[in-house]
Amino acid sequence: MLFWTLLALMTAAAVFAVLWPLSRMPKLAGESAGLAVYRDQLAEIDADRARGVLPDSEAEAARIEVSRRLLNAAAASTGEAKASASRRRIASIAALAGIPALSLTLYLYFGVPEYPDAPLAERLARPLAQQDIGMLVGRIEERLEQNPNQGEGWELIAPIYMRVGRTGDAVAAQERVISILGSTSAREVTLGEFIRAANGRITAESKAAFERALARDEKSVPALFYLGLEAAERGENDAAARFWTRVIELTPPGDPWRIPAERRLRMIEKKQ
Numbered sequence: 001m002l003f004w005t006l007l008a009l010m011t012a013a014a015v016f017a018v019l020w021p022l023s024r025m026p027k028l029a030g031e032s033a034g035l036a037v038y039r040d041q042l043a044e045i046d047a048d049r050a051r052g053v054l055p056d057s058e059a060e061a062a063r064i065e066v067s068r069r070l071l072n073a074a075a076a077s078t079g080e081a082k083a084s085a086s087r088r089r090i091a092s093i094a095a096l097a098g099i100p101a102l103s104l105t106l107y108l109y110f111g112v113p114e115y116p117d118a119p120l121a122e123r124l125a126r127p128l129a130q131q132d133i134g135m136l137v138g139r140i141e142e143r144l145e146q147n148p149n150q151g152e153g154w155e156l157i158a159p160i161y162m163r164v165g166r167t168g169d170a171v172a173a174q175e176r177v178i179s180i181l182g183s184t185s186a187r188e189v190t191l192g193e194f195i196r197a198a199n200g201r202i203t204a205e206s207k208a209a210f211e212r213a214l215a216r217d218e219k220s221v222p223a224l225f226y227l228g229l230e231a232a233e234r235g236e237n238d239a240a241a242r243f244w245t246r247v248i249e250l251t252p253p254g255d256p257w258r259i260p261a262e263r264r265l266r267m268i269e270k271k272q
Helices: 002-023 029-051 057-108 120-124 133-148 150-165 165-182 185-199 204-216 221-233 236-252 257-272
Strands: none
Touching: 002 057, 133 150, 133 204, 133 221, 150 185, 165 185, 185 204, 185 221, 221 236, 221 257
């Protein structure tokens, strides 16, 4: 309730800041001076007529002309004032209706009114899934600086580095994982994938990682698939077919590894 009260007060202040200058009736100096000049001219005509300097006929003609100009100027000034007042009324209505509506719409779209304030310490203490990537990386890196031999931390941050495009850091982090926590088939596959992503192809280093993964688990489907891909890139289609056939044997229909293996195997068969 306090939040909405503060929001209403701030909106009212913004509206008042717009309406205050609009409510004031500006007096145009140029127009006031023009009317005063015509009035002075009428006074001078009357004075010259009274002194006998200006004949009655000429004085009356001059008075009629100046009076006509005075009336035209006054009418123009009045019309401008009405137009100005109309514009101010339109602007006032727009401010009264538009500012609160726009403010509320923007806040409801971009803001989260049902959430309380979240200080930095509290945001850092949230579960990892609820934190933004930049905050998460900073949090993990800070802990790894304090404890660089924490293998779990490196294993956590390595895929995050890959997600944000820091492929070199991802490879280095995964190498730290293996050196601290030990080599497993899954960790070697991950290292091979990171090296491949960093170089855009299966290099000798990534192939070695896939081979280590297969040596630890002869049924490692990802390792079999990537080794088949590497063999095909070197033009060894028979070796690639053997790897991909093994992938098909180990996976059920519709498996995400089996589908590309079947497609590539068909391409090889068409070439033979």
